[in-house]
Amino acid sequence: MDLDTVRTFVAAADTGQFQEAAAELAVTQQAVSKRIAVLERALGVRLFTRTARGARLTVDGQAFLPHARELLRVAERAVASVRTGRRALRVDVITSRGAASGLMRAFHRAHPAIDLDVVMLHDIGTALDAIRSGTIDASFRAVAMPGRPLPEDIESVRVLDEPLQLLTGPAHALAGARSVTVAQLAGHRIWMPGVVPGTEWTAYYDDLVARFGVTIEATGPNFGSDALLDTIAGSPELATFMGEHTLPRLPPAGAPDVRPAGHGLRRIPVTGPAPVYPHSLVWHRDNPHPALAALRAHLAATTAGHDAPGTWTPDWVIPR
Template sequence: MRTFVAVADAGQFQEAAAGLSITPQAVSKRVAALEKELGVRLFIRDARGARLTIDGQAFLPHARTFLHSAERAVASVRAGRRALRVDVIGRQLSLTGLLRGFHLAHPEIELDVVTLYDSDTAIAAVRDGTIDATFRAVTMPGRSLPRGVEATSVFDEPLHLFTGPRHEFANAPALTPAQLAGRRIWMPGNLPGTEWAAYYDEVSRPPQRRHLDTGMDAAQALTGN
């Protein structure tokens, strides 16, 4: 594929060979192999060099896209050259929109978003440099962060309460955790030992912190130094 694009750009097999640091014979063999695989002729060779056939012209933009994608795939994992890699708990949460806004504001910065559901795995990935940052709801109680990893509050995400149409809170614009005390509430994803379970346990214990009194879920970004 790369050889085909090189010949298309150079217009000559010999010049393409020089740019690829291979022999013209090797270029001819690679192009012939690609034409055989596709079942069409890609070039017309004459005294002026190599001209794309109609099939070659149709194939060229797709070949360029393929090479660009391959280069990005390699760069995404190559040490020292990969894109900024950020972990989010889920791709349907507000933080994903926050990262989308960052990408629109800074299109020159390549951004890869990954999903590591386990908090310990995410923190270890930050520590090891596999990812550059992770967004988490809370730091697990009783656990200190590894050396070189820091937590910073960066975003307050509203928690939505769903009730029946006749419930006393159905038309309430906002609620505090204190107003929900003593009520039975289903919390999705509230599995024992998870950071979400730790968060809800923290909400239920006085004294309540300021960001909990607002009914907001404070997300922290964990980054490595």
């Protein structure tokens, strides 16, 4: 159904005059008559009867009028949902407990008037497709993994280097350490069931293993972070890596955990060098959403520098 004919019908019904409807719509009276005729043919009914005083709705016209008004309201809401500056800024944070989610919470606190729509996309390919199609406005990723450079129409900026920490239970041999070097992790079992082929974090940990000789086990199903913490807490052999800014929040490094009774988890800084996970914001270069510019400015002003002395990232990570 042509919305112009519906809009013309509503204008004629409200004014009671085709001439006045024409003036309101900035068209000729003949155009109004033609549009009404087209709509009547599409519906198979008469909507108006002509009188000496103008145009009067028929019974069918009266029945159709509230639905016509609703059609126009729905159309306006549909346009508003995608109109730049009026729809929510859609950002992919990968997971609700990661550092990117924390960055977006801080942005929301600083800019509460900006509408946000936060989504979680697992795969970088899916995220890039969503950015290019306009489904989302931006995503937080580690770029650019080997063999998968960013498309030419995608921009990125490094926003956060997140130090890795070792997470152990109270019975682990390293539980009492205030810090550990990467070399000290050789021979220890680092269990990370969420490391799956094809993801940027798998590319990151593959390089970590190749560079420092640590052992990462990705065996078993991934039942989520809570199940991972439960297993680590009760194991004298297994440890895992967790980003410093990754939830759930744990106590300061070296202090006992006060989460569920008996967990006693330890969070231990890794040094010599300190592996950091590089988070970048990626977006389409032609995206005009004003809130995207606000997000980029916020991240530039509130996040620290990158490639600090004594840290390590893979060679493929974009440096800026």
